[in-house]
Amino acid sequence: MEIKKVLKEDLDKLIPSFKKAFNESEWNQRWTDESVRISLTNIFDFPHFYGLIAIKEGVPVGAILGHVQTFNDGKTYYIDELFVDPIFQKQGIAKALYGDAIRELKKLGVSGAFFTTLTNSSAYDFYKSQGAIHLEDSAVFYHPF
Incomplete structure (x- = not known):
């Protein structure tokens, strides 16, 4: 498996794995x-924008996508999406994407990441297993209109 910086020209190649990850x-x-x-x-x-793509046997199978933002006195990475095609899940790909992103972002002076996920999801368990902290004093809101 290869993990590399994702480019805009990779966008259409990510559509199948994104759809499978979230539609199933x-x-x-x-x-x-x-x-x-x-x-x-x-x-x-x-x-x-900063993102990485995972490629296995020439096929994009997942990615981590987000952006760096100045926050208070430092830089923070906001993860918009982290996904892996279900066929390739449980093979360490998400862990590799997440870990590689952290290592590379640290080199850029980024000190942490913010993201949201559902507490009753495998994604929640994944992030906790990687050392992410559930901020008990914070809330995520959605206001339908």
């Missing part, structure tokens, strides 16, 4: 090629 269980969402393309374009175009 456990998330059961309803992404289309077009909605994935729009979402990923927004992420790639955000200022200070």
